[in-house]
Amino acid sequence: MRAWVPAILRGLLLLVLIAFLVSPGSFEPLLKPLVQPNAPAIYNQGSLLSLTLLHLRTVLIATLAATIIAVLLAILVTRPFGAEFLALSRSLVNIGQTFPPVAVLALAVPAVGFGEKPTLIALFLYGLLPIFENTLTALTNLPRSVMEAARGSGMTPLQRLIQVELPLSLPVVVAGIRLSVVISLATATIGSTVAAKTLGEVIIAGLQSNNLAFVLQGGLIVGALAVLIYDGLSAVEAMIARRTGAA
């Protein structure tokens, strides 16, 4: 009975977000009290909608690349050929997580210049870790009985991988992608410190001109995107899990 409450809240959040992005001006009275009398309450150095789309595009590209590489790597180290790398890849993931995003961004600048590229590199590296870890966990914890049955029915290793192991691992892989997207959405804002076009631009403009309304709208748009995408991917994950469970 109360199951529909969160769904309605999410729908409302989505509507408010779209309304804000399409016509930020109509929300001006709400934000006005936060700023000095003559300061603008709505970000005026660019369109919020296009910044949001650029933000999403950056995250999407980085996550896609990270998903492909992370899943391939996880498959590689769980095959007999790559088994030697399994332990090392675990420690590398552990070590990789200790590199702070700001450091990665800043260090990528001399190699690739300012703008979107260092942000993509940082997001890609951070995105890799949760997806790789989850795929690895899924592939190494498959039910033994299922694997025996697949082997017994004469499937080749490739058939087993594509028809049994990957479909069974999919929900956990999607969970990894979900974590990775949420981290990337927030981290992409830091990209604006190296001149990437993301919503971080709005927040940083707010910090520099002491404009609380800018900081708030930048932060809330990113937060709302994260909540909506997180929920959407959770739904996808549950759907896949149900289907594999039913099959």
Add this chain to the structure above:
Amino acid sequence: MRVRFDKLGIVIALLAAYGVLWSSFATLKPNRIVQGQAESMLQSLPAWAGWGLVGVLVVAITAALFRTSPWIKLIAAVAALTALTLSIGYAATFLTPAGNTYARVSPASGFWILLFAFALLAADAITRLDPPPAMRVLFLVLAALGAGALLMSGSWDGLSIMKEYSGRADVFWVEAGKHVELALGSLFAAVLVGLPLGILCHRVAPLRDGVLNTLNLVQTIPSIALFGLLIAPLGWIAANVPGAAALGIRGIGGAPAFVALFLYSLLPVVANTVVGLAGVPRAANDAARGIGMTGRQRLFKVEFPLALPVILTAIRIVLVQNIGMATIAALIGGGGFGVFVFQGIGQTAMDLVLLGAVPTVALAFASAVVLDALVEMNSRVPNGARSA
């Protein structure tokens, strides 16, 4: 007998060969911000040192290529890393024209590739040795002593990053102190608040979802925004609550950074406390109840020790995350190593960026190693072996 190659060794050998043969070792710049002239390994060092370095690297690559004992690989990796770090310092002195105080020498791509390749070899050797936690901490201490000796010996003084340091040695240590204070202080506050909150959530089920969902929402707000948003309320508190300003609470600076890090830290601490307590076997609790322990005794003598590894894992996550995130505090005047990173980005002086980034990474890495060791030591405690 057939010679057997090590697969990772082949990767390392290819990387190292690329680093030695096709990339530059050091960059000489006329001053700190312009593009420099890249020099190869043999050009950046006097002949004896250049060929000596190549020799050490070739031996280390050979050790990596074949299947041998991990100890041999570890020694080879350490030897290669030591030779590399000493050579880059020597290259700086060798390349800098005499009497020129503006010229800067920085490590170039080849140096970083070689550093990565042999760090990979060391990581692989250590993973294969699977040392007990105490030995891992010992390795860390030895590495730190080695790095300390290298810096104290002055053999790196010609490098650009050390010139950036010597210009601001006082500020560096002040900011280092602020960075550690922010990261550790907010962790301490989060544990102080998060543990009781977690215990409360464990005992009072209806509270659990609400608290965890709220803390989850906090995590979705990007750090730079949260830092900014806290400026206003803290500024208001400083202006209106008597005594607050005297405590150092101010709208900009350390206070909003501290509160933001604290808020981010709460979720892992609370969530893991709940998970840890939920994972305590019912039998253990029943037995404790059976021998007449009170609720408080059970909490401190049974539930808490059993949940400790999970809670320590949260502390590890939080500490590493805080050390990284504290760099962002510099954007709102909160200090820390981020000051150098953002100044460096602003001036396009990459060695200044390194001066902020390298200590941050080292600090985060060291904390991860130490806390991982702690987690492992605590999960190995046999049941009831500890006396109260």
